[in-house]
Amino acid sequence: MASISAASDAGDIIVRIAKVSLTAEGKAVLGDRPVYDLSVIAGESTISTFGGGSVRISVPYVLQAGERSDAVIVYHINSTGSLDNVRGNYNAAKRTVDFVTTHFSQYIIGYNQVSFADVPDASWYSHAVGFLAARSITSGTDAEHYSPNAAITRGQFIVLLLKAYDITPDAIAADNFADAGNTYYTNYLATAKRLGVATGSGDNQFQPDIQITRQELFTLLYRSLVALGELPSEKTAATLAGFSDAGQIAGYAQEALQALVERGVVTGANGKLNPKEVTTRAEAAQVIYNLLSK
Known part of the structure; x- marks a missing residue:
């Protein structure tokens, strides 16, 4: 106005x-x-x-x-x-x-419908994968397969996250992690570092090829939403105390999981958050879809 x-x-x-x-x-x-x-x-x-x-x-x-x-x-x-x-x-x-x-x-x-042979229409992640693939936010592991049950790595999730929020990677990675290499995620890591989304795992390392745990994923997601002003404002009555394995959450992930649980972004399964379990490609797609489709 x-x-x-x-x-x-x-x-x-x-x-x-x-x-x-x-x-x-x-x-x-x-x-x-x-x-x-x-x-x-x-x-x-x-x-x-x-x-x-x-x-x-x-x-x-x-x-x-x-x-x-x-x-x-x-x-x-x-x-x-x-x-x-x-x-x-x-x-x-x-x-x-x-x-x-x-x-x-x-x-x-x-x-722009994109289909994969291993993503049945009746699967719980079908809409999430279809939504992201239609928008070129995610792609398959080959032309016909998405590999929904395969674990997603830390580098792969950073790329997915920045694409989801239309963040173009820096053309020149002026300040990057020591292990960013020279590959598809290199400039995305530099951009995530500059934005404060990714702080690494110590000694200026990010470990991009390591499988990402659920608490690591939610921490990166939370930092991104805060940095971009995208954190949902509406809260629910849910708290970490409602999950039987809340005591397993690492100190660095406490704030992120509390905020995401309160806002209904993270709901867990069978009363658990399973913070230390690795995240699958289907689970990562579902989390991003839940935010973008609102």
Whole structure:
């Protein structure tokens, strides 16, 4: 609102949400998908950015025959004409697609179903994996398999976490962990270190190829949510005292698990948190999905 009121032009303020059509080239790639052109005009000036503020958008959408809700995604047409993924999801209760943007332009309601042979539709992690894969946040271990029961490593989780929150890794890893190497997670680790998300395991080591435990994962997740201002504000009545194995939680993970349990991000299983157990790829996907799909 401050950005709009700061416009120098006098006259009416007009907010437009117009449904437009894809170009022939766009239809060849995406099919005949809904496109919305969002704009704010103050007098004669078009305001496209909001000085760090954000706008929540809901547009009507009815699932087409055979469509899965987790594969409905939002694209933004950037200044070069390419497509960028926008954080958003299908709201079944309202039959809308909801997303958040910091700028107005054209947005496409797309569809990108990604299936894996080892992720049955009836599995508890099916929607989570489908949701993340549709948005290129996660990928399979090969073209046909996700390997949901395989353990996820510390380096893999950092990449998943930063992708989930649209954090582009630093192009140059100026200050990194000594064991960051030169591989797919190298620049992601440097970015996580700079943001204070990852502090390592001592002696400037991160141990990226070690399987990550549940308490390590939740600690990294908590630090990320705090650093990004994404920690949910609404709390439940749940506390660590409600879990029989709360005494096994390491000191460094106490604050993180308490905060995530209170906010319903972590619910445990059979009255336990199992803080020292390694985390599977399916479990990691489910945790991220629970946050992004709200």
